[in-house]
Amino acid sequence: xxxxxxxxxxxxxxxxxxxxxxxxxxxxxxxxxxxxxxxxxxxxxxxxxxxxxxxxxxxxxxxxxxxxxxxxxxxxxxxxxxxxxxxxxxxxxxxxxxxxxxxxxxxxxxxxxxxxxxxxxxxxxxxxxxxxxxxxxxxxxxxxxxxxxxxxxxxxxxxxxxxxxxxxxxxxxxxxxxxxxxxxxxxxxxxxxxxxxxxxxxxxxxxxxxxxxxxxxxxxxxxxxxxxxxxxxxxxxxxxxxxxxxxxxxxxxxxxxxxxxxxxxxxxxxxxxxxxxxxxxxxxxxxxxxxxxxxxxxxxxxxxxxxxxxxxxxxxxxxxxxxxxxxxxxxxxxxxxxxxxxxxxxxxxxxxxxxxxxxxxxxxxxxxxxxxxxxxxxxx
Amino acid sequence: xxxxxxxxxxxxxxxxxxxxxxxxxxxxxxxxxxxxxxxxxxxxxxxxxxxxxxxxxxxxxxxxxxxxxxxxxxxxxx
Numbered sequence: 001x002x003x004x005x006x007x008x009x010x011x012x013x014x015x016x017x018x019x020x021x022x023x024x025x026x027x028x029x030x031x032x033x034x035x036x037x038x039x040x041x042x043x044x045x046x047x048x049x050x051x052x053x054x055x056x057x058x059x060x061x062x063x064x065x066x067x068x069x070x071x072x073x074x075x076x077x078x079x080x081x082x083x084x085x086x087x088x089x090x091x092x093x094x095x096x097x098x099x100x101x102x103x104x105x106x107x108x109x110x111x112x113x114x115x116x117x118x119x120x121x122x123x124x125x126x127x128x129x130x131x132x133x134x135x136x137x138x139x140x141x142x143x144x145x146x147x148x149x150x151x152x153x154x155x156x157x158x159x160x161x162x163x164x165x166x167x168x169x170x171x172x173x174x175x176x177x178x179x180x181x182x183x184x185x186x187x188x189x190x191x192x193x194x195x196x197x198x199x200x201x202x203x204x205x206x207x208x209x210x211x212x213x214x215x216x217x218x219x220x221x222x223x224x225x226x227x228x229x230x231x232x233x234x235x236x237x238x239x240x241x242x243x244x245x246x247x248x249x250x251x252x253x254x255x256x257x258x259x260x261x262x263x264x265x266x267x268x269x270x271x272x273x274x275x276x277x278x279x280x281x282x283x284x285x286x287x288x289x290x291x292x293x294x295x296x297x298x299x300x301x302x303x304x305x306x307x308x309x310x311x312x313x314x315x316x317x318x319x320x321x322x323x324x325x326x327x328x329x330x331x332x333x334x335x336x337x338x339x340x341x342x343x344x345x346x347x348x349x350x351x352x353x354x355x356x357x358x359x360x361x362x363x364x365x366x367x368x369x370x371x372x373x374x375x376x377x378x379x380x
Numbered sequence: 381x382x383x384x385x386x387x388x389x390x391x392x393x394x395x396x397x398x399x400x401x402x403x404x405x406x407x408x409x410x411x412x413x414x415x416x417x418x419x420x421x422x423x424x425x426x427x428x429x430x431x432x433x434x435x436x437x438x439x440x441x442x443x444x445x446x447x448x449x450x451x452x453x454x455x456x457x458x
Binding site: 013017020021025 | 410
């Protein structure tokens, strides 16, 4: 039975209650505000009460009827809310981006196709954790030769595929394949150490780049027998010409020791300074990301600015000459490894000008010129 | 024991609860008479007469009645 709330306007509450009681009208007295008296009665008794008292008003419904009335009154809002929630659910369970973190395009395409076959595609539905684990295992099983590890990570409406490619050890095969020892550059041979192979050149022979020095081919007379891996080391005299220019006046950037920490906020691509704003072109800047909230479009950075100053230096002609020689030597020495050294050097040309000095130095360098050349299989 | 069981299942026993300024009666039959100082209620095999001031029935249901009053006396009779 549905109940309703009514308001009866009457100057005597007792009369109302006696009437309801004597007429066996079930009721609950709620409250009174001046002459307005509120009762809760059954809907079926409403007509009887209304016939007796003129000023009766239906104020509210209870139970099922209240819900129906509310829905009827607010159906547009309820429908919009339900529709909105449905769209939200639909959008939040749809994948809009798939990102595979590898530079290997072939593998990337293969994985896209493979994920597609498991219905992981752009505008597809998201998968449960269990399904995702199964897919991951299957892909790894199908690509054992190419993949070491694979992880499919969901970030909102994006799937990020993290992977480690399997590196196939092919170096061992290469190490044992037949090869010659050849010259890595044009040089005059100074020293040959042969562990295995046929030496074709002598010390003080001139060789061009790529010329065979120790051969990996074995001949008996003029008949080819087999190829093997030649091994050894060859040192030669290599020639370089270095040209260096030193100005009499030059400017250097020197750190002045000042460091400025600048904090700024980046919101939707716009920068806003928070603390330590300092505008200068004379600084080396390092930027660190402190707070990253991409869904709010907000980032906070720390920029460390090391300040520099210009300093002008002046040198005499003699000092410039010495500096040029020093720099030329340094440029050669930087290239040299163990057992390698400068045999001799000769200044070929000095061109002193009004603002700079230009020198050309010739170097003879004792250098390892060993290189290898794989031997292709010969068919007899 | 059987009577207790039947009484529990049928739930025909009346109950009159007296509280501060309120009287609650459960399982009444009908209201015999009411005015601002007296109310007589039939409880089946007994009747109750309640005397008081400013009697207001706050709730009236099929089995229950809640009365607000300044109680002066309650009298049961047959």
